[in-house]
Amino acid sequence: MADEVAEESAEVNSELPAEEVIKTGPVAVLSQVEKTYQLDSVSVPVIKGVNILVRHACFTVLLGPSGSGKTTLLNMIGCIDRPDKGEIVVADTKVAELNDDELSDFRARNIGFIFQNFNLLPVLSAYENIEYPLLLAGASAKKRGTRVPRLLEAVGLSDRAKNLPGQLSGGQRQRVAIARALARKPKLVIADEPTANLDSQTGAAILNLMRRLVERYEISFLFSSHDPEVIKAADDIIYLKDGLIQKIQRKGFGESS
Ligand SMILES: Nc1ncnc2c1ncn2[C@@H]1O[C@H](COP(=O)(O)OP(=O)(O)O)[C@@H](O)[C@H]1O
Numbered sequence: 001m002a003d004e005v006a007e008e009s010a011e012v013n014s015e016l017p018a019e020e021v022i023k024t025g026p027v028a029v030l031s032q033v034e035k036t037y038q039l040d041s042v043s044v045p046v047i048k049g050v051n052i053l054v055r056h057a058c059f060t061v062l063l064g065p066s067g068s069g070k071t072t073l074l075n076m077i078g079c080i081d082r083p084d085k086g087e088i089v090v091a092d093t094k095v096a097e098l099n100d101d102e103l104s105d106f107r108a109r110n111i112g113f114i115f116q117n118f119n120l121l122p123v124l125s126a127y128e129n130i131e132y133p134l135l136l137a138g139a140s141a142k143k144r145g146t147r148v149p150r151l152l153e154a155v156g157l158s159d160r161a162k163n164l165p166g167q168l169s170g171g172q173r174q175r176v177a178i179a180r181a182l183a184r185k186p187k188l189v190i191a192d193e194p195t196a197n198l199d200s201q202t203g204a205a206i207l208n209l210m211r212r213l214v215e216r217y218e219i220s221f222l223f224s225s226h227d228p229e230v231i232k233a234a235d236d237i238i239y240l241k242d243g244l245i246q247k248i249q250r251k252g253f254g255e256s257s
């Protein structure tokens, strides 16, 4: 499987010159973002004034120790949660200007999520899990019938379409979760420690797959991770500590803070 992915990846790389990617604007911009949790009567500042630019069609890793605020930050960029202060722009939209209904619609159209525990629906097959967001979006049977097999193919699971999640390995479940996250052609895919529950070989194959998808579909991936393999695969690395950005390393651009 890993070989298959590597082979296809070489083929896809040649389709998309790097200059094209760099020309396109950022998929997310955070300006002076702050988030404080209230625990009983105590205010706990968790994100303390963060500026981040997430490049389009790049693989960005958010790195930081446990408790540094990674999940909090990803949830705000993913429009699951709102900041207390500062501005977040995702896909050229100031998300603070959207009401809750508009925000959930915006999220469904623009952002895909991959969860650490996969969050697949156990009674639905691989095919049906991937089809589910398309059904919710009211996509026609014809559209679903072309898109789902393509997604299964993209994640190398065409021969597992009918399997339930319980009949798939951890790596295969993660592939289904990736395909489902991609179903509505999001601009940004967010994953909170996506390889944490996978063995290293499966994790590496999944990473290869994600890199290939960045290039094939021009999707921006934003992951939090401690996994050295994930970090190696990144275009950009954002270092977070105690709710502050320590530095940002961009492949080919050196460091900034
Ligand atoms: N819902 C919440 N209420 C109160 N405190 C929270 C909540 N969620 C997270 N925290 C606190 O915020 C800090 C950052 O958490 P989190 O974003 O989950 O960090 P990370 O993902 O980097 O481990 C931690 O100290 C955590 O205890």
Ligand SMILES: [Mg+2]
Binding pocket: 070, 071, 072, 192
């Ligand atoms: Mg976390």
